[in-house]
Amino acid sequence: MDTNEREHVIEVTDLRRVYGGGFEAVRGISFSVRRGEIFALLGTNGAGKTSTVELLEGLARPAGGRVRVLGHDPHEERAAVRPKVGVMLQEGGFPSELTVAETARMWAGCVSGARPEDEALALVGLGKRADVRVKQLSGGERRRLDLALALLGEPEVLFLDEPTTGLDAEGRRDTWELVRALRDGGTTVLLTTHYLEEAEGLADRIAILHEGRVAATGTPAEVTAAQPSRISFRLPDGYFLGDLPPLGELGVCGHEVDGNLVRLRTRELQRTATRLLVWAEGARVELHGLDVRSASLEEAFLGIAREKAVAA
Ligand SMILES: Nc1ncnc2c1ncn2[C@@H]1O[C@H](COP(=O)(O)OP(=O)(O)OP(=O)(O)O)[C@@H](O)[C@H]1O
Numbered sequence: 001m002d003t004n005e006r007e008h009v010i011e012v013t014d015l016r017r018v019y020g021g022g023f024e025a026v027r028g029i030s031f032s033v034r035r036g037e038i039f040a041l042l043g044t045n046g047a048g049k050t051s052t053v054e055l056l057e058g059l060a061r062p063a064g065g066r067v068r069v070l071g072h073d074p075h076e077e078r079a080a081v082r083p084k085v086g087v088m089l090q091e092g093g094f095p096s097e098l099t100v101a102e103t104a105r106m107w108a109g110c111v112s113g114a115r116p117e118d119e120a121l122a123l124v125g126l127g128k129r130a131d132v133r134v135k136q137l138s139g140g141e142r143r144r145l146d147l148a149l150a151l152l153g154e155p156e157v158l159f160l161d162e163p164t165t166g167l168d169a170e171g172r173r174d175t176w177e178l179v180r181a182l183r184d185g186g187t188t189v190l191l192t193t194h195y196l197e198e199a200e201g202l203a204d205r206i207a208i209l210h211e212g213r214v215a216a217t218g219t220p221a222e223v224t225a226a227q228p229s230r231i232s233f234r235l236p237d238g239y240f241l242g243d244l245p246p247l248g249e250l251g252v253c254g255h256e257v258d259g260n261l262v263r264l265r266t267r268e269l270q271r272t273a274t275r276l277l278v279w280a281e282g283a284r285v286e287l288h289g290l291d292v293r294s295a296s297l298e299e300a301f302l303g304i305a306r307e308k309a310v311a312a
Helices: 003-007 049-056 078-084 100-108 117-123 139-151 169-184 196-202 220-225 269-283 297-311
Strands: 008-018 024-034 038-043 064-069 085-088 157-161 188-193 205-210 213-218 229-234 252-258 261-266 288-293
Touching: 008 049, 008 188, 024 049, 024 064, 024 188, 024 205, 024 213, 038 049, 038 169, 038 196, 049 064, 049 157, 049 188, 078 085, 085 139, 100 117, 100 139, 117 139, 139 157, 139 169, 157 169, 169 188, 169 196, 188 196, 196 297, 205 220, 205 297, 213 220, 213 297, 220 297, 229 269, 261 269
Parallel strands: 038 188, 038 205, 085 157, 157 188
Antiparallel strands: 008 024, 008 064, 205 213, 229 261, 229 288, 252 261
């Protein structure tokens, strides 16, 4: 194994997936995930997240490009990869008549070197539900059982497809804490999510997918930094946008006016805010409801979806 493979536990290069009928769901995706990193794939519905993760899990053969997990092709060299990987599919299908403990025991039978079932159940907070039949679990509890099963083999790499969908706020936070603890213990985690706050708070790096391509990637801070910050305020009656210093001088890259409400976009937040406030002070103008904020991941996400829709 060379240095690059040690560093990058998952490597995806120009990956393609085509479904029957010729629909290209994954259109040349590239990214890599380092050991001990949490990497999130974000995207609108149908962006290609699940299609990509399934290729990483070795469940299908790519139509083009290359996937390596721990240095192996997960489809062709399944036997080498599978024991080191934990998978939580978007919809786990368990026999619903079995209890939680029986399900975990059955699953552990398929995993070499499995950790004790009660330990895996305790990790996800299902220790007290061991004797309950799977069909009686809530949707959120089933997701947690899915996660417990993925953890049975003490995997080096964990694939989590929408791990917190259906969980309440507390369950979601508990899952985040568990995923962080696993990462801190050296596990590499690749997850998909619809929740931007999940990606922002949990992931070390993200890739935003759009229509089968990577539209943006980096740390959440890097992805949001590429989006303009926003300043909004109301001008007093009798004042108009033209009374401000020229917008170019303020470093403004876009603006909207709605009555006396002014919204400015800038890539130089400090410069724009400072010049605006200096002007307001000098002109003795009060900027009502002044709101100054950096872009959030949500804005970056919506911005990408909008940009691509316009470009299409
Ligand atoms: N078995 C299939 N046959 C044909 N098309 C499929 C199949 N599975 C998925 N697709 C299509 O591929 C595209 C990507 O789907 P995918 O499930 O990977 O997206 P996703 O980003 O995971 O979406 P979501 O957030 O809704 O789960 C979609 O347009 C979907 O309709």
